[in-house]
Amino acid sequence: MSDQMSEPVASSQELAAEVTTDEQARVERAAEVAGESGPLQSVRRNEVLSAMLRNVGLVVVLILLAIIGTLTSDNFLTSDNLRNILVSSSVIGVVVVGMTFVIIGGGIDLSVGALVALASVWATTVATQDYGAAAMVACALLVGVGAGLVNGVLIAYGRLVPFIVTLAMLVSARGLAAKMADNRTQIVRVQTVIDIARKDVIGVPMLVVILAVVVAAGWVVLNRTTFGRRTFAIGGNPEAARLAGIDVRRHTASLYMLSGLCCGIAAVMLMARTTTGSSTHGNLYELDAIASVIIGGTLLSGGKGTLIGSILGVLVFQTITNIFILNNLATEVQMIAKGLIIVAAVLLQSRTTREAKT
Amino acid sequence: MTDVETARPILSMVGIVKEFPGVRALDGVDLEVVPGEVHCLLGQNGAGKSTLIKVLAGAHQPDEGTITWQGEPVRLSTPMTAMRLGIATIYQELDLVDGLSVAENIFLGHEHSAAGFTRRGHQNAEARRLLGRLGHAEIPATREVGRLSAAGKQIVSMARALSHNARLIVMDEPSAVLAHDEVDNLFRVIRDLTAAGVAVVYISHRLEEIRTVGDRVTVLKDGRTVATGLPARTTPTRDVVSLMTGRTIEYAFPPRPETGIVGDELLRVENLALAGSFHDVSFRVRAGEIVGLAGLVGAGRSEVLETVYGARRRTSGTVTLDGKNLPAGNVSAAVRAGLGLAPEERKSQALLLGEPLVRNISLASLPRFSRFGWVNRSRELTEARAVTESLEVRPPDPTRLARTLSGGNQQKVVLGRWLLGGCRLLLLDEPTRGVDVGARSEIYGLIRRLADSGVGVLLVSSEVPEVLGLADRVLVMREGAVIHEAPADDLDEHRVLDMIMEGSAA
Ligand SMILES: Nc1ncnc2c1ncn2[C@@H]1O[C@H](COP(=O)(O)OP(=O)(O)OP(=O)(O)O)[C@@H](O)[C@H]1O
Numbered sequence A: 001m002s003d004q005m006s007e008p009v010a011s012s013q014e015l016a017a018e019v020t021t022d023e024q025a026r027v028e029r030a031a032e033v034a035g036e037s038g039p040l041q042s043v044r045r046n047e048v049l050s051a052m053l054r055n056v057g058l059v060v061v062l063i064l065l066a067i068i069g070t071l072t073s074d075n076f077l078t079s080d081n082l083r084n085i086l087v088s089s090s091v092i093g094v095v096v097v098g099m100t101f102v103i104i105g106g107g108i109d110l111s112v113g114a115l116v117a118l119a120s121v122w123a124t125t126v127a128t129q130d131y132g133a134a135a136m137v138a139c140a141l142l143v144g145v146g147a148g149l150v151n152g153v154l155i156a157y158g159r160l161v162p163f164i165v166t167l168a169m170l171v172s173a174r175g176l177a178a179k180m181a182d183n184r185t186q187i188v189r190v191q192t193v194i195d196i197a198r199k200d201v202i203g204v205p206m207l208v209v210i211l212a213v214v215v216a217a218g219w220v221v222l223n224r225t226t227f228g229r230r231t232f233a234i235g236g237n238p239e240a241a242r243l244a245g246i247d248v249r250r251h252t253a254s255l256y257m258l259s260g261l262c263c264g265i266a267a268v269m270l271m272a273r274t275t276t277g278s279s280t281h282g283n284l285y286e287l288d289a290i291a292s293v294i295i296g297g298t299l300l301s302g303g304k305g306t307l308i309g310s311i312l313g314v315l316v317f318q319t320i321t322n323i324f325i326l327n328n329l330a331t332e333v334q335m336i337a338k339g340l341i342i343v344a345a346v347l348l349q350s351r352t353t354r355e356a357k358t
Numbered sequence B: 001m002t003d004v005e006t007a008r009p010i011l012s013m014v015g016i017v018k019e020f021p022g023v024r025a026l027d028g029v030d031l032e033v034v035p036g037e038v039h040c041l042l043g044q045n046g047a048g049k050s051t052l053i054k055v056l057a058g059a060h061q062p063d064e065g066t067i068t069w070q071g072e073p074v075r076l077s078t079p080m081t082a083m084r085l086g087i088a089t090i091y092q093e094l095d096l097v098d099g100l101s102v103a104e105n106i107f108l109g110h111e112h113s114a115a116g117f118t119r120r121g122h123q124n125a126e127a128r129r130l131l132g133r134l135g136h137a138e139i140p141a142t143r144e145v146g147r148l149s150a151a152g153k154q155i156v157s158m159a160r161a162l163s164h165n166a167r168l169i170v171m172d173e174p175s176a177v178l179a180h181d182e183v184d185n186l187f188r189v190i191r192d193l194t195a196a197g198v199a200v201v202y203i204s205h206r207l208e209e210i211r212t213v214g215d216r217v218t219v220l221k222d223g224r225t226v227a228t229g230l231p232a233r234t235t236p237t238r239d240v241v242s243l244m245t246g247r248t249i250e251y252a253f254p255p256r257p258e259t260g261i262v263g264d265e266l267l268r269v270e271n272l273a274l275a276g277s278f279h280d281v282s283f284r285v286r287a288g289e290i291v292g293l294a295g296l297v298g299a300g301r302s303e304v305l306e307t308v309y310g311a312r313r314r315t316s317g318t319v320t321l322d323g324k325n326l327p328a329g330n331v332s333a334a335v336r337a338g339l340g341l342a343p344e345e346r347k348s349q350a351l352l353l354g355e356p357l358v359r360n361i362s363l364a365s366l367p368r369f370s371r372f373g374w375v376n377r378s379r380e381l382t383e384a385r386a387v388t389e390s391l392e393v394r395p396p397d398p399t400r401l402a403r404t405l406s407g408g409n410q411q412k413v414v415l416g417r418w419l420l421g422g423c424r425l426l427l428l429d430e431p432t433r434g435v436d437v438g439a440r441s442e443i444y445g446l447i448r449r450l451a452d453s454g455v456g457v458l459l460v461s462s463e464v465p466e467v468l469g470l471a472d473r474v475l476v477m478r479e480g481a482v483i484h485e486a487p488a489d490d491l492d493e494h495r496v497l498d499m500i501m502e503g504s505a506a
């Protein structure tokens, strides 16, 4: 992200006179001068700056956590443990990418954990496994996208509240998963799928590579494409977006499909890691994902947020969990502490947004 | 009326400075108000008027300067402090809670209560009394505020001010949302208030209003007081305008093309109807033509615009652009076909307040800046900058957040959105609401230039002179029907006013 401001191009001042259709050629020429050769101007100087500050803050938090981890446990600063943190962040991280889109677009998706479970079960049924790895992956992705489509259509075209629709999806998707699996854990027999979690790409675990690819793609879509622009617009002011000619309903539906797709990818990753498909996979992912997004500085009311922040949020969350586990903290205590962290993050956030307003 | 020269000031503000990150919004402002006067605050968009009154309302803390209230220096640290002292503010953007009732809004923050329970009966009765005093006893105290018209909401705001026993009422562009007859009523209320010794600070961009209702004028320019205590009735308009803008401005509307409108038919609307709003509306707009819709607020003008645009689903009738039928209730299709709408309520209907100007401007024409969904940001920025400069948006920096712009400048950004992307037909709903005199003539010129380049324009404005001066042809609407159609040259203000008022008085 370039945040330099280059000087306004001289020729753009000449454009001040009028904007008519014949002006277009000149505008284009000016754009060439401004953009193609010179440094990219930042469109959101203030925004980018404040978002960056917050992200820097999260990095500081991460460093502090690393220090705490190192001090409290000898095992923290080992390559195995760091690898472990990254790998455990990867599955939820992919879910968080989709969640960030949905929340910036003014919605919420409570069904992510259930969709991961459903996709994992569906892809590991005997019938699917018989067709090999490609079929399993395709199946998981399709199940995710399909369920996302159902969410999206009900919310966008049925005009139902996202909270309720995805809550219903949470319950029924888990139910369906349990029924399909007959309440048994399905074993992954296809070695290619299992290998996803076993293989490294130049020293980096494949799962982490997948996360990196998903985040990079998500970042580009969110920040560089019309799709991303419209996501911000719809979350920020849906009525204005509609009156500007954006098909708000279709876009909203596609956000939930995107989230479903991310759940499908996460399901594949989880199947590889655990070598199973189970209706209990992805339990409480929705809470971890939403918490990470919020810690990352995305507004729950929509219209504002960054993907990098969300991913940093995931890392913070997973590092804390890791430190707790290394120090043998009881699960109950872990949960209480996590709750407190979420409250602290939201408090911090409302502070910063209030400052931005006055 | 008090003798303003000798009366002791109720309020004096001296050397007020307020800085926002990157802007010095107020740079040493002085203001003195005496009881019983209507003190008008004038200045261009972004001059600092709203910021000044927010300081006065306790909503912003000044960086420097002193405020003296009834002879005592005061610190207005919160809006409540200001209200307790008797300073009430009606903001430019109304700040009522839509989901609450009229009475609940009036007493928000100082509810009448006994042992923690609100005394609703008592409160409603009191609300009715206040509304009656404002000449609007017909507004039910129990009605949800979200269902009131803009004028109704303003009356509620004013009742709220009265409920605090205000000694000073500040009104930030109250007339911008009002129709002709409602402005008259507002003035009547203001006169009643001042007769009772209440001081009023009145902000407006319409100089003729200042003449009608004002006593003294203070002019702000770039965050400084450039003149104060000018007599409102006798200071020549020319002087006021040149104080505000630092230059003299041609007041005239841009000339119509000498050849007359020769373009082909662009828009054809036939028997258009929207249940509960208007019926059987038919008209055409030719390429290069500006068609004005005159009428009272509530006559259905905005609804016609929004229905043509597809933002409301028509009950019957057809809309065709270039002979091609536009589907009902489909904004995206309308925009693709080349329509653009600058809606009436900029904050709720048009702006992304948390986004920079450039993204607000490019929102409707993103496909033009993008290839396969990839946005070319440098080109987007260059074109947005050309728009902010041609509209004289101040400051003309397209990377600023929309929220930090003054009201009039936000309006220009809304207009700017449609100047970018090869629009064929522009629907403008109150395009100069809140825009200062200088920028107003810029906008008129711009609309005419757009028309000359072949764009059709359909214009709604509550200011009859604006419709008559700018449009080529005028449709007069009353109670959901078009009652008259004529070239603008054949009409004058009185005739139009007579037509739109007729029957509404009964
Ligand atoms: N919250 C804010 N942050 C940054 N700048 C601000 C903020 N509020 C106002 N400004 C800036 O302060 C200046 C004065 O704005 P103000 O709203 O007082 O103008 P105004 O005189 O009321 O104009 P208008 O007639 O358009 O309403 C403008 O340059 C505006 O951009």
Ligand SMILES: [Mg+2]
Binding pocket: B049, B050, B051, B092, B172, B406, B407, B408
């Ligand atoms: Mg203002």
